[in-house]
Amino acid sequence: MAEEETGYRWETEYEKTWEALVEDESGSLQASVADIVSKAKRRHLLDKIGNVRLGMMRHLFVIIDMSQAMNDQDLKPSRILTTLKLLEHFVEEYFDQNPISQLGIMASRNKRAEKITELGGNPRRHVTALQGLTTKPCQGELSLQNSLDMALQTLRHMPGHASREVLIIGGSLTTCDPGDIHSTIKILQENNVRCSVIGLSAEVRVCKKLCQATNGQYNVVLDETHFKDLLNQHVTPPPATANTESSLIKMGFPHHSLTGDKNSEEKASMCMCHLDSKESQGFGSNGYFCPQCKSKYCELPIECKACGLTLVSAPHLARSYHHLFPPEPFKELLTSDIMTDAAVCCYGCQAEILEPQVYQCEKCQQLFCLDCDLFTHETLHSCPGCASLRSTPQTPRLHVS
C-alpha cells in the first residue's frame, strides 16, 4: 500500500477527492462519473508491460495462515472462510491461464507448517483439499520461517527453467520463528524463489523485506473485492528473472483412444493415475497412452510415473500463447474527430458508439467501443480486426527483464 518514498497514509497531505467531480452545464454529474468509471477500467490494461520474457512453467506454493488472527470477522463471514473461497476461484483461474504449471498448498498454525497438497497439476485435488480445510480450526501462531523452509525443500529440486514462487496469505501481525529469518531470506534469494505476500491486516516490515529481497509483490487488502483483484494479479505469469535457465523440455503428445474403434487392439486396462484406488475407477479401454512407455492415463497434463515424460496436449500449450503475443493496446481517439458521414459503429459488436471516446487498433485501423476494447484485451486476446486480415502476425522478439 505505501510506496518506498512516500510516507504512511496519515502523513500525506489531504487528498481533495471531491474536486475530481465536476458538474456540467445542466448540473448533472453523470459525465464525470462515467469518465472516472472508464478511466478505472482502462487503468488495468495500461499497467501491463509488453515484450518481457515471462515465466511460463510455474511452480507455485500457496501458504495459508491458519493462526488465531484469521478468525477475525472483518472480512465476512470470517477471514479464513473468505480466503478459502477466493482461493478456490484462484486455483481454477490459475490452471486455466497456466495449464502446464503446478501448484501446492501449505498451511501454518501452532507455530508449525503442514503440507496440505503436494505440488501437482490437477485442479480438482487442490479444490477438494481447500474445501476440507474449512472444517479445521485456526489456532496458535503463524511461523514464517517454518513454512518457507518447507516450501524451499521442494522448490529447491525443481528444474532451472521453471519459475519458483511462493504466495503467502497472512492475517497475523506476528511470526514465531526458530531461527534467523534473514538467513532464510538469503537462502531464498540464492535459490531464485520469488515470494509474494498478501496481508490481511496491516503492513509488516519483515514481509516487506522478504518481498523486496526476492522481487515479489507485497500488498495489503482493503476489502473483499480488492482481495480478489490482488489474487487475480498473481494468476498471470510474472516476468522471468535473469537467473531462469531456458532449456528445451522433452514432452509427449499422447493421442486419445475411444472405445468406438472396432478394429483397435486396445484391451481394457487399468490407468496409472488410479492404480492405488480401491474402486474400479479408471478401468477401461479409453484413455491417453504415453508415447514412450505406453502407460495409460485418464487426463492431461500429467507426468508419466513410469518414464518421467511430461504429457500434454497441443491446446494446453496454445492456452499460454496469448501471454507471449498479446494484442497491442488500442489508441484512444475522440468520436468527434472521426470523419465519416454515417454514425460511428464498433467493428466488433456493431453497436453505435455514443460515448465521446472511441478506440482504434493501430494495425488494422478499426474502431472499437470501450466494452469491446476490454473484452479483447482481457478475455479474447486477439483483435477481431487483425484476426480478419490475412497477413500473418510478426513474432515479436522477447527481451529478458
Place this chain on the structure above:
Amino acid sequence: MYEMSDQTAVSSLLVLVLDTNPVWWGSRQQETQVQLPECLDAALVFANSHLMLSHNNKLAVIAAHTDRSHFLYPMRQEEQMQMDADGGDASVGGGDGKYELFAQVDSVVKKEMQQLMSQNPEGEVSPDSVVAGALAMALCYIHRLEKECTIGIKLSARILVLKGSEDNPSQYMNFMNAVFTAQKQSVVIDACIIENESGLLQQACDITGGIYLKIPQETALVQYMLWLFLPDPTVRSKLTLPPRAQVDYRAACFCHRHLIDIGYVCSVCLSIFCMFSPICSTCQTTFKILGPPKLPKKKSKKTS
C-alpha cells in the same frame, strides 16, 4: 423449449458464420454439388426455423470472406433507418402473409450478400477464408447482447459455422484464442462441413462441446441442418446424435509441420520442435546442451 424451474425465460441466440469464399464456391461446377444460392437458401430456412421456435430467440449472421468478415444481419442502425425510409422491400416475398421478421431476415441477408459479392477484392484471392475473425466478431456481439439483455431473461448463445473451404494454418493462434474464450463464456461452437475436413473446427467443437459433422450428401443440406443443429445444447442430451469422432490433439512441430508424438518445447516461447537444436528459431534463446557427465581424463602414458 421447456422452462427452467425458477421461471426465468431463456432466450437463445444463434450466430451463423457462413463461409463465402468466392474462389471455392466458384470451383464447384458439378451438378450434384450444392451451389452458393442453394446453400444460402438452406441457411435462411434454418435461421427462420430457429426464430420460429420461440419468441425470445435471436439471430445474427456473419459472412467470413477471403480477407475480411462482415455482418450480414442485423444491419447497423443507420442502414436500417435508410431501408425503412425507402419504403421497405415489400415485394421480396413479404407481401402475402409471411411473418414480417422472416421476410426482413431474408431480404436483408440477400441484399448484403449481393453487395459483398459484387465488391471485387484487390490483389490475390486465396481459396481459404478467415474464420477466426468471424468467430472473434461473433464473440464480441454475444458479449454485447449478454450485457444488454433485460433482467429476468437468460441468454444462451451458440455459433454454427458453415464451412467448405480449407483451413488456413496461419490463423491458428487467433482461432484457438476465440475457442478458449467461447469455452469460458459457455458458448457452444457447432460445425457443418461441406467438402474439406477441418482439423481446427474439430478441435473447436470438441473443446466447447458442440457437434461436428461433414455432410455425407450435399443435396440434403437442409435436412441435416434441421435435424442436428436446430435443437438447443440443453436438449441435445436427450437426442441420438452422431458419435463423437476421435480428435487428433497431437501438436505439429514448428520446423516441418509434421504431427509428432514426442517433441521438445522451448521453455521461453513454448514453440515445439521435433529435434533438439541449440537455438530456438522463434525467440532466439540459446539452450544449454546437456552432454554426458564428464569423466576424469586418464593420463595417457607417453610411449617412448
